[in-house]
Amino acid sequence: MSVVSQVTAAIEVAGRHGVGLVPELRARIGRWARRPPGPLHPVSLAELERRLEDLGAARGRDLIVHSSWDGLRQVQGKPSEILDLLCAFAGPDATLVMPSHPIAQRKDGLPFFDVQRSPTGMGLLAESLRRTRGTRRGAFPIAPVCALGPAAERYTRDFRRESDATPYGRGSPWHTISERGGQVLLLGIAPERALTLVHVAFDLLGDDSPIRDLHHQETWIVVDGGATERWTVRPHRPAVEKYLATYMFGRMMTRAGVVAERADDGLRLACVDARRFLDWHLPIARDTGFPYWGFPRARR
Secondary structure (H helix, E strand, O other), rough: OOHHHHHHHHHHHHHHHHHOOHHHHHHHHHHHHHHOOOOOEEHHHHHHHHHHHEEEEEOOOOOEEEEEOOOOOEEEEEEHHHHHHHHHHHHHOOOEEEEOOOOOOOOEEEEEEEEEOOOEEOOOOHHHHOOOOEEOOOOOOOOOEEEEOOHHHHHOOOOOHHHHHOOOOOOOOHHHHHHOOEEEEEEEEOHHHHHHHHHHHHHHHHHHHOOOOOOEEEEEEEEEEEEEEEEOOOOEOOOHHHHOHHHHHHHHHHHHHEEEEEOOOOOOEEEEHHHHHHHHHHHHHHHHHHOOOOOOOOOO
16 A cells, blocks of 8 residues: 555544544534536436446346435336336346344343344335335345345355354355355445445455454344244444444455446446456455454454
8 A cells, every 4th residue: 555545544543433423513524425416317217227237246246235315316117116126137047145234232131133123223215125916035144235146045054154153254245245156236325335345355264354353243133934932143343333444445356346336317337247346356455454443453
């Protein structure tokens, strides 16, 4: 990394530390970051489909879709119509996947997740997919997904043994999309704000991660099909988030050409080839820890 990149990352992380101490300021900055990238003009479903093709999104491949309904308000279509468009874009042999992180609930003093009933806090489009007939949902309580299509069972299987109980490691849906040669689409939201793929490399690295004490242990109550079980999982420690330099990382992704973006009529769109991204990011994560910066380093 250049000196300019290092300084930019340091400024961003310092600002993140400061903003975290003032919740009202953090909320204002969040609203500013989510503002439309220009004047809003109506976008038809046919035009949205054309823009996805122009962006480089390929038909017939699995899709993980991050979305912000507020960022899609100029699109002239209901959630069900946009889901139909995405399913048609993926095609009959591919699978549509969306993040389905549950809204926080607690029971008996522990975080609680009902696979069939807990609503997702990942936006209206993701919640609409969760409620769609034939959709499956993963039971891993950290960063689960909903999936509709022929590989839905694979994306929603129990992968605890494969990933060593981490949410983004081997066997997780976030790793599976790369293994299957799929793509990640971001609709109405910037990639540096929602690209869950950035976590995969660190869970794959395991003890080779440069970040000290990246994981911690949590116990969840998980209800699946009426059966209740306690799951012990190993997510990333929340305190590590304050070391994220997402703005600088977004610039790195753009320069490397691993993300394609466009913003027309106030509508943000982005596309990432999952395998290409992971091949690019894994050595960066191992060597520098980016997009984390200024974190306590592990002893090697």
